[in-house]
Amino acid sequence: MNETAAMQVSDEVAIDIQGMNKWYGTFHVLRDIDLTVFRGERIVICGPSGSGKSTLIRCINALEEHQQGSITVDGTLLSSDLKNIDTIRSEVGMCFQHFNLFPHLTILENCTLAPIWVRKTPKKEAEETAMHFLEKVKIPDQALKYPGQLSGGQQQRVAIARSLCMRPRIMLFDEPTSALDPEMIKEVLDTMIELAEEGMTMLCVTHEMGFARQVANRVIFMDAGQIVEQNEPEEFFNNPKSERTQLFLSQILGH
Amino acid sequence: MSDTHAQTVAFVRHTEIPPAPPPPGQTGAVKWMRENLFSGPFNTIMTLLGVYIVYTLVVGIFPWIANGVWGVDNIRECREITQGNGGACFAVIEQRWQQLLFGFEYPSSEYWRPTFAFVLLFVAVAPVLFLNLPRIMLAFTGIYPFLAYFLIWGGTILIPITALLGFVVGYFAFRRLERNSFAAGLFGAVAAALITWWVTGFLVQAAPNFLALPEVASRNMGGFMLNMILGTVCVSLSLPIGIALALGRQSHMPIIKWICVIFIEFIRGVPLITLLFVANVVLAYFFPPETSLDLILRVIIMITMFSSAYIAEVIRGGLAALPRGQYEAADSLGLDYAQATRLIIMPQALKISIPGIVNVAVGLFKDTTLVSVISMFDLVGMIRGPILSSTDWAGVYWELWAFASVLFFVVCYGISQYSQWLERKLQTGHR
Numbered sequence: 220m221n222e223t224a225a226m227q228v229s230d231e232v233a234i235d236i237q238g239m240n241k242w243y244g245t246f247h248v249l250r251d252i253d254l255t256v257f258r259g260e261r262i263v264i265c266g267p268s269g270s271g272k273s274t275l276i277r278c279i280n281a282l283e284e285h286q287q288g289s290i291t292v293d294g295t296l297l298s299s300d301l302k303n304i305d306t307i308r309s310e311v312g313m314c315f316q317h318f319n320l321f322p323h324l325t326i327l328e329n330c331t332l333a334p335i336w337v338r339k340t341p342k343k344e345a346e347e348t349a350m351h352f353l354e355k356v357k358i359p360d361q362a363l364k365y366p367g368q369l370s371g372g373q374q375q376r377v378a379i380a381r382s383l384c385m386r387p388r389i390m391l392f393d394e395p396t397s398a399l400d401p402e403m404i405k406e407v408l409d410t411m412i413e414l415a416e417e418g419m420t421m422l423c424v425t426h427e428m429g430f431a432r433q434v435a436n437r438v439i440f441m442d443a444g445q446i447v448e449q450n451e452p453e454e455f456f457n458n459p460k461s462e463r464t465q466l467f468l469s470q471i472l473g474h
Numbered sequence: 475m476s477d478t479h480a481q482t483v484a485f486v487r488h489t490e491i492p493p494a495p496p497p498p499g500q501t502g503a504v505k506w507m508r509e510n511l512f513s514g515p516f517n518t519i520m521t522l523l524g525v526y527i528v529y530t531l532v533v534g535i536f537p538w539i540a541n542g543v544w545g546v547d548n549i550r551e552c553r554e555i556t557q558g559n560g561g562a563c564f565a566v567i568e569q570r571w572q573q574l575l576f577g578f579e580y581p582s583s584e585y586w587r588p589t590f591a592f593v594l595l596f597v598a599v600a601p602v603l604f605l606n607l608p609r610i611m612l613a614f615t616g617i618y619p620f621l622a623y624f625l626i627w628g629g630t631i632l633i634p635i636t637a638l639l640g641f642v643v644g645y646f647a648f649r650r651l652e653r654n655s656f657a658a659g660l661f662g663a664v665a666a667a668l669i670t671w672w673v674t675g676f677l678v679q680a681a682p683n684f685l686a687l688p689e690v691a692s693r694n695m696g697g698f699m700l701n702m703i704l705g706t707v708c709v710s711l712s713l714p715i716g717i718a719l720a721l722g723r724q725s726h727m728p729i730i731k732w733i734c735v736i737f738i739e740f741i742r743g744v745p746l747i748t749l750l751f752v753a754n755v756v757l758a759y760f761f762p763p764e765t766s767l768d769l770i771l772r773v774i775i776m777i778t779m780f781s782s783a784y785i786a787e788v789i790r791g792g793l794a795a796l797p798r799g800q801y802e803a804a805d806s807l808g809l810d811y812a813q814a815t816r817l818i819i820m821p822q823a824l825k826i827s828i829p830g831i832v833n834v835a836v837g838l839f840k841d842t843t844l845v846s847v848i849s850m851f852d853l854v855g856m857i858r859g860p861i862l863s864s865t866d867w868a869g870v871y872w873e874l875w876a877f878a879s880v881l882f883f884v885v886c887y888g889i890s891q892y893s894q895w896l897e898r899k900l901q902t903g904h905r
Contacts, residue, residue: 268696282802301810309808323902359627365902385807406707452502 228436231258232291233389233420234279239288241271241278248274250444258388261421263431263452266441267467272424275441276391279422280311293388303436309337312382316372316394320366325355326377327362330384338385345384350378356410372403376410383414390414392423426471432456440464491884538562538872548866566870567877574877577696577851578860584628588699590774591625594618595706603892604739619707626695626703628687636674640667660821688819692770696851698881702772702851706776713831713840715778716785717824721815725791734786741783747844749776754848773845781838792823827898830895836886853878 236257241249248271256262262274277283277289281297281304290297292307297369321329330349334340342350353359356376358369366374374394382390392411396404408430415421415434425431431438431452440448440463448455448464457470459465510520536886541561543552545568552563567574576585601611620634652659692724695703722734741749753772794820804814824831846855857874861867 262813280806282805305808305810308806311806313806315799317797319797319799321800321803321818321822323900333809336813336817337808367902381807416805445597 228257228259232256233258233260233293234422235289235291236279237289239278239285239290241274241283241287242283248444249278252288252446253438254446254452256389256420256422258420259418260437261415261419261435262423262437262439264422265426265428265431265467266439270441271440271444273393274350276393276422277314277423279389279391280308280313282313283322302305305337308383308388309333311389311391312385313391314375314378314382314393314395316397318366318371318378318398319373320378320381322366323364325363326358326369326438329366329377330381333381334384336472340418342440345359349380349384352383353377355383355404355413356380363386371399372406375399375403375407379407379410379414389420392421394424394426396425396427420447431433442467491554518601532670533685549868549870552870554899562873562874563870564869566861566873572854573697573861574853574856575697576699577694577856579694579696579851580690580699581688581694584690587625587628587687591622592699592702594621594625599743603896608789624687626690626699627692628689629756630678630682631685631687632674632678632681636671636678639674640670643667643670651877692768695770697856698853700770700845700850700852701842701882704774704777704842707774708781708842709835709839711774712776712782715782715886716789717820719786720789720793723786723791737779738783738786741779742787746780747847748775749780750844750848769850773848773850777838777842781834784834785831788827788834789823791830792825792827793819795826824895828893828900830872832889836889839886839889840882853881 232255234254236252238288239249240247241251252275257442264275266272274283278285279292279297283462284299285297293310295303295306295310297303297307320326321332326330327346327349330353331345333340334345334348335342350359350362353362356379358373358376358380361373361377366377367376379395386436391430395411396407406425408427409431411421411423412434421434423430423435435452437449438452439446440455440459440461448459448461450460455464456468461466511519537560539562541556541559542564543555543561544564546552546555546563546565547569549563549566552565555561556563568898572582572585576588580588594620595609598615601607601609601615617638620638623637624631624634643665646661647666650659651662664741719738721736722730723738725731725734743750750773753776754769757767798823800818801814804818809817843852843854845852849855851859857878861874862869862871
C-alpha cells in the first residue's frame with residue numbers, strides 16, 4: 220500500500236508554507252511553520268490538544284488569518300485579497316469535527332448548494348454530481364432527508380461528499396472522527412482511505428494512528444505551535460526521534 | 475434480572491421479550507382527569523374554583539349578548555328596549571359600521587376601493603406566507619403596493635405606474651452596475667430611480683386626470699382601514715430594514731456597525747408615543763415650509779423605525795444562536811458573504827427568530843392605535859372621538875370596545891396561528 224501510495228506522489232507542489240507565524244492576541248499559536256505538500260501526498264498531523272494543528276490547516280483555506288510568512292495553494296498566494304481567498308476555498312475542500320452540515324437543507328441540497336452558487340453549475344448537472352458522490356460514500360438513499368435525521372457517521376460522510384462535489388484538488392480534515400461513536404469511526408475512515416487511494420492530496424488532523432499507518436506517507440507531530448518532527452509513518456511510529464514525540468506516542472498508544 | 479444473579483453472573487438471552495400493552499387504567503380520559511384535574515386536595519380545589527369562575531363569567535356575559543339590541547337609531551331607543559335586562563346595544567356597530575371601518579370622511583361611494591384592496595392583500599401576501607404556491611404569484615406581490623395605493627388614495631394611475639417604473643429602472647441599473655462593485659450598483663440604482671421619477675413627473679403633471687379615480691386625502695383616512703394600512707406597511711418595511719440593521723450591527727466595518735448600534739439603541743430608548751408626536755409636530759420644522767410631507771407617511775416612517783429596531787435585536791439573537799461552524803462551512807465551500815448570508819445564515823437565523831418577530835409584529839399592529847393621540851381617527855380614534863361624543867351614542871362603551879377588541883384579536887390570533895404553523899413546517903429534525 221505504502222509503495223503504491225508513494226508512486227502517486229508527484230513533484231508538483233500543492234501547498235507551500237514558508238515562515239508562517241500566527242498570534243491570537245499576544246499568544247503565539249503557530250511559530251515559524253515551513254511545510255511543503257506535494258500533489259497526491261497524504262499527511263497526518265498529530266499532537267497534543269492546543270498544539271496548533273487545527274489552526275494550521277485552518278490557515279490553509281483562510282478560516283484563520285496568519286500574520287507573518289506566506290501560504291501558497293496551487294500557485295495562488297493567500298493574501299487579504301478576497302478574490303484569491305475565494306479561489307483557494309473553491310479548490311480546497313474541508314471536513315470539520317462537528318460536520319457542520321446545513322440543517323435547514325436536505326442532504327442533496329447540502330451537496331448541490333456550492334456547485335450551483337459558486338461554480339454556476341446547472342442544477343441538473345449539480346444533482347447528478349451530488350448523487351455520484353453520495354453513492355461513493357454509500358448513502359444515496361438518504362439524499363432527500365435532512366441532516367438531523369442521520370447518524371453522526373452518515374453526517375460526516377455527507378460532509379465529505381459535499382466537499383467533493385466542488386471537485387477540490389486538496390482535502391483538509393479537521394479531526395473528522397473525534398465526535399463520533401466508536402462504531403461509526405470505521406465507516407468514515409473507510410471513506411477517507413478510499414479517497415486517499417484515488418490520489419487525493421489530503422491533510423488530516425487526527426488521532427487515528429491505524430489510519431496514519433495505513434494511508435499516510437508523512438506524519439507530522441506538532442507541539443506548542445511548532446512542527447517538532449515529521450517522518451514516514453513506519454519510522455515515525457517505530458523510531459521516534461524527539462523526546463516529546465516519544466512521550467506523546469507512549470501516551471496515546473500505551474493502552 | 476434478579477434471578478440471573480441467583481446461580482451465576484454469566485447470562486445469555488435466547489428469546490426476545492415481545493412488547494406488551496400498558497396495564498389498564500394508565501390511559502384514557504379518566505386517567506387524564508385524575509392526573510391533571512384532581513391529583514390532590516389543592517389541585518381539586520383549584521379545579522372547582524376555576525369551573526366556578528368560568529360559570530360566573532358565562533352567566534354574566536350571556537344575557538348581555540343574548541338580549542343585545544340591533545336595528546335602533548340611538549342609545550335612548552336602545553335603553554327603552556333593554557329596560558334593565560342587561561342587554562347590549564349592538565345597534566351602534568350596525569349604525570356606525572362604515573365609520574368604524576373607513577373613518578368618517580372617506581367618501582361612501584368609494585368604499586369598494588379599500589375593500590377591494592383588502593381582498594387583494596390576501597392574494598399578494600399568500601405567496602410570501604406559503605412557500606409551496608407558484609413563485610409567479612410574487613410578481614403580483616411586487617405590484618400590489620402600487621395598486622393598493624392607487625385604490626385607496628385614488629388620483630391618476632400614472633403616479634403608481636411611474637413610481638413602479640422608477641423601482642424597475644433602479645433594479646436593472648443595480649443589476650448592471652453590481653458587477654463592478656456593490657456600492658456602484660447601489661448609487662447607480664438610486665440615481666437611475668431618481669432621474670426616472672423626475673422625468674416622469676412632468677408626464678404626471680401634464681395628464682393629472684389620466685385614468686383617475688376620485689382622490690381621497692390622507693387626512694380623510696380612518697377607522698380600522700387606517701390600522702390595517704399602518705400595520706401592513708410598517709411590518710413589511712421593518713422586516714427587511716431590521717435584517718439589514720442586525721447584519722450591520724455584526725459588520726466588521728466600524729462605521730456601519732456604529733451607525734446601526736446608535737440607531738437601534740436610540741430608537742429603543744424612546745417611547746413610540748414620543749416618536750409619533752415628533753412625526754406630527756416637530757418633523758415639519760426639518761423640511762422647507764412649502765413642502766408638506768404627508769402625515770400618514772410621517773407616521774409610517776416613525777413606526778417603521780421603531781419596529782425595525784426591535785426586529786433587528788430579535789434577529790441578532792437568532793444570528794448569535796447559530797454555531798460558528800455554519801459560517802465556517804459556508805466559507806470553506808467558497809460562498810461569498812452575500813451568498814452565505816442569504817442561503818445559509820439568514821434562513822436559519824430567521825427560523826429561530828420567528829416567535830420574536832411575530833411578537834414584535836403583533837405588538838406593532840396593536841400599537842398603531844396610538845396614532846389616535848395625535849388626532850388621527852383610526853378605529854380607537856373613531857370610537858373615542860366622533861362616535862362616543864355624538865348625541866346618539868354617548869355612553870355605549872362596552873359594545874364599541876368589545877368590537878374593537880374582537881377585530882384586533884382576530885387579526886393577531888391569525889398571525890400567531892400562522893407563525894406556529896410555520897415553525898412546525900420548518901422543523902427539520904435538528905435541535
